[in-house]
Amino acid sequence: MIKVENPNKDYGTPSPLSFQDLLDGLDSNQDIETVSGTIDGQSVTVPKGTSVMRAAATLDVNIPKLCATDSIEAFGSCRICLVAIEGRRGFPASCTTPFEEGMNVTTQNSEIAELRRNVMELYISDHPLDCLTCSANGDCELQDMAGAVGLRDVRYGYEGENHLDAVKDESNPYFTFDPSKCITCSRCVRACEETQGTFALTIEGRGFDSKVSAGQSEDFIDSECVSCGACVQACPTATLTEKSIIEAGQPEHSKITTCAYCGVGCAFKAEMKGDQVVRMTPYKGGKANRGHSCVKGRFAFGYATHRNRITSPMIRDSIEDQWKEVSWEEAFSFAASQLRGIQEKYGTKSIGGISSSRCTNEEVWLVQKMVRAGFGNNNIDTCARVCHSPTGYGLKQTLGEAAGTQDFDSVEESDVIMVMGANPTDAHPVFGSRMKKRLRDGARLIVVDPRRIDLVKSPHIQAEHHLKLMPGTNVSFINAMAHVIVRDKLFDADFVAERCEGEAFDEWMAFIRDEMNSPENSEAITGIPAADLIAAARLYAQEGNSAIYYGLGVTEHSQGSTTVMGIANLAMLTGNIGRRGVGVNPLRGQNNVQGSCDMGSFPHELPGYRPVTDDEVRGTFEQAWGVEIDPEPGYRINNMLDAACAGLYKGLYVQGEDIAQSDPNTHHVEEALNNLECLIVQDLFLNETAKFATVFLPGSSFLEKNGTFTNAERRISPVRKVMPPLAGLEDWEVTMGLCNALGFEMNYSHPREIMAEIASLTPTFANVTYERLDAEDSIQWPCNDETPDGTPIMHIDDFVRGKGLFKVTEYVATDEKITKRFPLILTTGRILSQYNVGAQTRRTENNTWHDQDILEIHPSDALDRGIVDGDRVKIQSRSGETHLNAIVTERVQPSVVYTTFHHPESGANVITTDNSDWATNCPEYKVTAVQISKVIADQEQSDWQRQYETFSDKQVELASSDTEQTA
Amino acid sequence: MSRDTSQEAVLERASLRASVLDAIAANKHLKGSLLPILHDIQNSLGHIPSEHVVDIAEALNLSRAEVHGVISFYHSFTTSPHGKTVVEVCRAESCQAKGGRLVEAAVKAKLGVDFKQTTDDGEFTLEDVYCLGNCACSPSIRVGADIYGRVTPESALQLIDTLKTADAS
Ligand code: SF4
Ligand code: SF4
Ligand code: SF4
Ligand code: FES
């Protein structure tokens, strides 16, 4: 019987089983070869390949160790873990010795004790003895080991040569490196290599002179370090320590919660001192992250207590007025009477709401419920509209469920990985690290991206094919892939015959065989040489497991939904669906994109992706809520904005989203917001949208509330309150207060009651409860009577819709054409250290890495325009103009320019256009025709940027009554 | 790092880089090509320029840190050009026992550099060695090709001064 691993214990060396084996093994215990023997007289059985150290740890026999920890492979350098093994000479290191059948191990006797003390003595003789004042006091493995081996005195004296006066490196904003405390165990070096995959550290020199070096003996901040924190986590001493711990001291209690940044959904231990978070450490029990983290989740939590937080509700009559701080009650009744007033004047449908992919499932549920039951219409949409709506649509059409098909663990069994329009090492860093690990272990990689992302080539990673396509031509590319596979007869005919609808397939075959889809024809459109594409198609279709991972570079196009369906076609065609290692995997941007969609934030769909026009579905909700629900679909975000401009739409409630910054064509958004009579914004900060609002309801950060998030692998994970909400109410309580003021009664005392309602009304969530989430850490939906344990891999025997449906995916060029006036294509993306609109990360030290948005331009385009590195440039499109600093780089190809959109003053969306996906209106952020030119000396800012600054400054001032407010 | 942007400095860097790229091209096809590349560069340039470690790393798909780790592990590699004269101070047991440390300290102070470093004027490079085979006469140092025994801090400094004046004339 193999024991379940305790996520709070360090077993010294990793398990020889993969995470998946571990799960299966626990269920059935079959197929796993085991070995048995004794350790200190106790018998033990472990999977073959387990180290003696780990085998002992499963019995709670904890062998002293310094250079070993279970997140990285054993190294065997410190020799403190030695043991005696019957029938063997000497004292082998238990971390590097595999446990074998019939082995009898002794971990303690006087001889071993003496040897260990000697080792310890050597370490301590070169170590400062300031334990009492050391930041790691109470959390130092060196200290623990000195205690464990019973070290009492040190014979060598400290006056010999030592490293005690080595200088500290404090260049990283979040942790320090104090080499005087280093024992050169190289755990940090190996963590950076094995866990994170960055290889930023090394051991420099040899013998006594050896020491840890970042980069080429430089400060951490100047090295390749991406500040993921893996080395800090692995360090057994105070050498690498979080600055927050140095300042505040060791935590005294902790709670497990879920990162609120990206769609990976990493589990963290929020470590606390009273109600102050002193450290976030990645939780080994987290099935999405398996103990790893990135710079955002690990370190960038300071925004939660940033002085810009607004902690009192505020109202005003118009956006020209000073804000007035009021009580919650007053804010609710003010907002409610305004909304009702508007409805009386302009009709029921003149108001609506927008829910957020950053809020919890429970909060999103309440927002859509308030709109449907309280507002009496279906004018509810979510910010997922602007990122992954094509995923929902495309996958629902073809496979039958609006979600990715795999769990993250699945990547460990992929043989070929195709990454398309996604940049995992920046946007989904922890998954990026897990993918890189698999690539180092031998999986082969195809990258489809106009830009050279890090995955294309970085230490120990090299894409076999980098297909640099022109933005906006994804569909042509994906069709050509399928064309080659069909032409070369590389498809899985059995799978298709058995699992997919025949008629649709035949029709699709006729379409895909057409010459227009040949790689040779496609080359003229995409710019991908036909030979490269053919080679990539053959690689993808080869035997073995091929997986596709894609991101916003697929969805945010006028043909986003078409590409998603094309991807699903490709996976079905090659039988790469329904088992581990394969599948169609959307990488979701924000933490709860999946959840906000699942929770019915759509004008045409009730929770669980069921049409609002369906009488039966509507009936169940009507019965449960005791109201009538409008059978007519409501407005999408873009319809809301258009209707506002037309004067038909007058009231809007926005929870935790910043449409003024994140939505395309800023001019149009601003005009719409200016036209509203009542804009209610609920957020942590006075965000860009709030500057147009008349009611401000302070929100609560993920640290201040209970709830759940659902990540990109459909994993529902708990968010736990570790400190009281700064403004007194959790976000769900705020929505409830407003809804009650509107006269529709809601009465929940805890989000678990909301989850119970979700489960009762949403078939895919039927068996989800807080009790189970507490016991199991997380659950992957669908979780109901048919799949009581949840569903890591979907579509195993059948597709959710029964048979898979091939969809004809014709390439249609975008309307956004390049012309003489606008000869370049601008595409947008993200960077590791900042998150989305940046409202949170810009209020942390993460700005150290990225304090402005920069335009990347290819040397040849730069040369044509006389632009050099650092020049201020003007970006003009059909919608507007903005100015940024430029960097000249070959990362982008000729005629493509690139920027991020994390800073509001950059106005990246001033230039993006109104074009959008034909099926879902997901905006075409990734393709804008532009012209770039150098600006004349004194034009730092464009007109818009100047107006923005004036307006923004004024609004900040209007909000600064007695409290100091700066944006 | 503040870079010298004078024309000579730029040309100098370009020629160093060219040698580095040559060494990479000549060896890249080999299995385990890092060491041959480093040896080639060390031989042709007399050192491995830190600035161009990035080129080696990129060519072999390694990180800069990894290449740096290897360079610093082997005593035969250096990362800055050697001075005209190499001064090696022995730090092995016998010399240590006979007061080699005092010599070490005096020489370091005199030259104003640490081991493996070169004086700003490019005259001297200081190196540590472990036994010069001259233990009978410890402490020992080697200046250029000549080994000196029974060195005292004073005699070591004198030696350096002589070299300096010899050079100046
Ligand atoms: S923080 Fe992460 S990237 Fe930086 S050195 Fe440590 S492990 Fe490597
Ligand atoms: S910094 Fe920490 S983990 Fe790295 S070698 Fe030193 S003691 Fe070990
Ligand atoms: S990878 Fe995403 S979920 Fe994980 S720590 Fe980073 S931002 Fe948070
Ligand atoms: S813990 Fe086994 S040798 Fe260090």
Ligand code: FES
């Ligand atoms: S120990 Fe210095 S010469 Fe041998």
